[in-house]
Amino acid sequence: MDPTQASSQQAASRTAILGAARPRYGEKLIRVILFAFALVSVLTTTGIIVSLLGNTIDFFDVVSIWDYITGGEWSPLFSDPKFGVWPLVNGTLLVTAVALVVAIPLGLGTAIYLSEYASRRVRKAIKPFLELLAGIPTIVFGYFALTYFTPVVLKQFLGIEVGSFNALSAGIIMGFMVLPTIASVSEDGMSAVPASLREGAYGLGASKLQVSLRIVFPAALSGIVAAIVLGVSRAIGETMIVLIAGGQIPNTGIDPREAFETMTAFIAATGKGDVPTGSIGYQTIFAVGFTLFVITLLLNAVSIRFVRKYRQVYE
Amino acid sequence: MTDLDPPDTSTGHAAITPRALQVREPAPTDLASRERIFSIEDVTISYSGKAAVRDIAFPIYKNEITALIGPSGCGKTTLLRALNRMNDLIPTAKVEGKVFYHDIDLYDSAVDPVQVRKRIGMVFQKPNPFPKSIYDNIAFGPRVLGMKGDMDSIVESALRKGALWDEVKDRLKTNAFGMSGGQQQRLCIARALAIEPDVILMDEPCSALDPISTGRIEDLMDELRADYSIVIVTHNMQQAARVSDMTAFFTVELGQDDSRTGRVVEYDATEKIFTSPSDPRTEAYVTGKVG
Structure with a gap:
């Protein structure tokens, strides 16, 4: 054996030390399976959009988009149908606004308390209740609003003149439904603010409230905005509370003491009714669903821009 | 140094001592005549009932730089944080004994x-x-404390004192995270100076910085001594030797139950600690034989 051959053999055997002991087919298989899992959500989203789009396009063959947006009157199932979607959008916005007036202050207050003030023991005691509140089915919230909150709390206790179905009761109860989402997501954001920033502020003679509001809150802003957006999305998409306690009367007013109908309540009520498949009444369900989808999408896009602009990056 | 290296005892000693002698003039020996800013009296600080430092007692003098040195885990930072009640933020921390600031008991209710x-x-x-x-x-700081006066000039004066004004005066409105690490640390010093304190506590302020930034901060500390009293925790013995007037050397005592408690071995003028310490443990540490 000549010396060069010997040394090349030696090199090859040395490489073999670091080579794989046997081919790992399993790893490739797992990679493929996991990719398929990830693909499921992509396909689902695409499928939903496509199914919405088909019927929505059919709907807008009959009704002009202009009338749909500016019409101002919604009576698609009447013999003389009107297809102005604004009353439904108005109902959704109204009840969402009431919900947020309740949920944002309570949710952020809860988050600041849990993240900055509460001792570990108190936090451990409060969090399960928050999670319990988040776990209550919305239909329970709906009947609670209709059969207890409206007649007992609003009418008897607070003496407010409201109809049996009204946006005030539905909105407030929806606010309690959204509260745990806002509280726990924004608390996560605040807890993630490094302790070194708090110490820096305390070291300058700041009080607890000043540290919470001027250091922690702005530093956690992106998490807080994400929490609110999540809350708004839940409120806009919420169906059961508004279906049960809303009254299903399309309303363009902004008085929350009156009955109203939201986009989701219309879809649910019409969908379980007896509109024949393929009729214009049936297609309105998809058109309204698509509208809801577009509104939520816009909301997300705007809030992402907002967060990018105002986010305070620490490290 | 890894376990395989032979213990090298020569270089550390040679590197430190001459600098200490060069830079710092001997502190006045008449300790009684100097004004005290802190009197630490029999202080024991524990976390969840376990003592982190025990029976600490020494004075800290006004308009001087006092260095706290010693191996990791000896409670230097714990003691430092007791001087402005920063330990209050840790629910399990408990301070026993007395810490007087001038003649006020800091832990009075x-x-x-x-x-x-x-x-x-x-x-x-x-x-x-x-x-x-x-x-x-x-x-x-000035805002949360509601300090009166023109904010622009407060900011400028603090940045000048922090030796940062010339570098940042054209970009005051830009985010502080765009600065280098050394600039950020000088910003933090300037931020502390903006509220016109009496004392500045520094917890290893240069441990994350390169030697040039470290040098600038040491120069800054030297200038600040005229108006402020500074207490600095440092792992860098050359730094303690270069900048401080007084040095407290801490050590870790291992208890029977494996608990680690910090104690002060020796507290004296920096020059004496680094050239003729009275305790053999101090000598071993400052010459690099241990730690």
Whole structure:
């Protein structure tokens, strides 16, 4: 054996030390399976959009988009149908606004308390209740609003003149439904603010409230905005509370003491009714669903821009 | 140094001692004539009942730089944080004994920790600028304390004292995170100076910085000595030798139950600690034989 051959053999055997002991087919298989899992959500989203789009396009063959947006009157199932979607959008916005007036202050207050003030023991005691509140089915919230909150709390206790179905009761109860989402997501954001920033502020003679509001809150802003957006999305998409306690009367007013109908309540009520498949009444369900989808999408896009602009990056 | 290297005892000693002699002139020997800013009396600080430092007692003098040195885990930082009640933020921490600031017992029930921290500022191990502009970082303290006066000139004066003004005067509104690590740390010092404190506590302020930035901060400390009293925790013995007037050397005592408790072995003029320490443990540490 000549010396060069010997040394090349030696090199090859040395490489073999670091080579794989046997081919790992399993790893490739797992990679493929996991990719398929990830693909499921992509396909689902695409499928939903496509199914919405088909019927929505059919709907807008009959009704002009202009009338749909500016019409101002919604009576698609009447013999003389009107297809102005604004009353439904108005109902959704109204009840969402009431919900947020309740949920944002309570949710952020809860988050600041849990993240900055509460001792570990108190936090451990409060969090399960928050999670319990988040776990209550919305239909329970709906009947609670209709059969207890409206007649007992609003009418008897607070003496407010409201109809049996009204946006005030539905909105407030929806606010309690959204509260745990806002509280726990924004608390996560605040807890993630490094302790070194708090110490820096305390070291300058700041009080607890000043540290919470001027250091922690702005530093956690992106998490807080994400929490609110999540809350708004839940409120806009919420169906059961508004279906049960809303009254299903399309309303363009902004008085929350009156009955109203939201986009989701219309879809649910019409969908379980007896509109024949393929009729214009049936297609309105998809058109309204698509509208809801577009509104939520816009909301997300705007809030992402907002967060990018105002986010305070620490490290 | 890894386990395989032979213990090298020569270089550490040679590197430290001459610098200590060069830079610092001997502190006045008449200790009684110097004004005390802190008197630490029999202080024991424990976390969840376990003592981190025990029976600490020494004075800290006004307009001097006092260095706390010693191996990791010996409680230097714990003691430092007791001087402005920063340990209050840790629910399990408990301070026993007395810490007098001038003649006020810092742990008296009538003392408000917020008022304490207004007078006794702190600079931390890692630069911790707020995620705000350079201007707002400096203005934060004066604003929360409701200080009167023109904010622009407060900010400028603090940045000048922090030896940072010339570098940042054209970009005061930019985010502080765009600065280098050394600039960030000087910003944190300037931020502490903006509220016109009496004392500045520094917890290893240069441990995350390169030698040039470290040098600038040491120069800055030297200038600040005229107006402030500084207490600095450092792992860098050359730094302690270069900048400080007094040095306290801490060590770790292992208890029978494997608990680790810090104690002060020796407290004296820096020059004496580094050239003729009276305790053999101090000598072993400052010459690099242990630690």
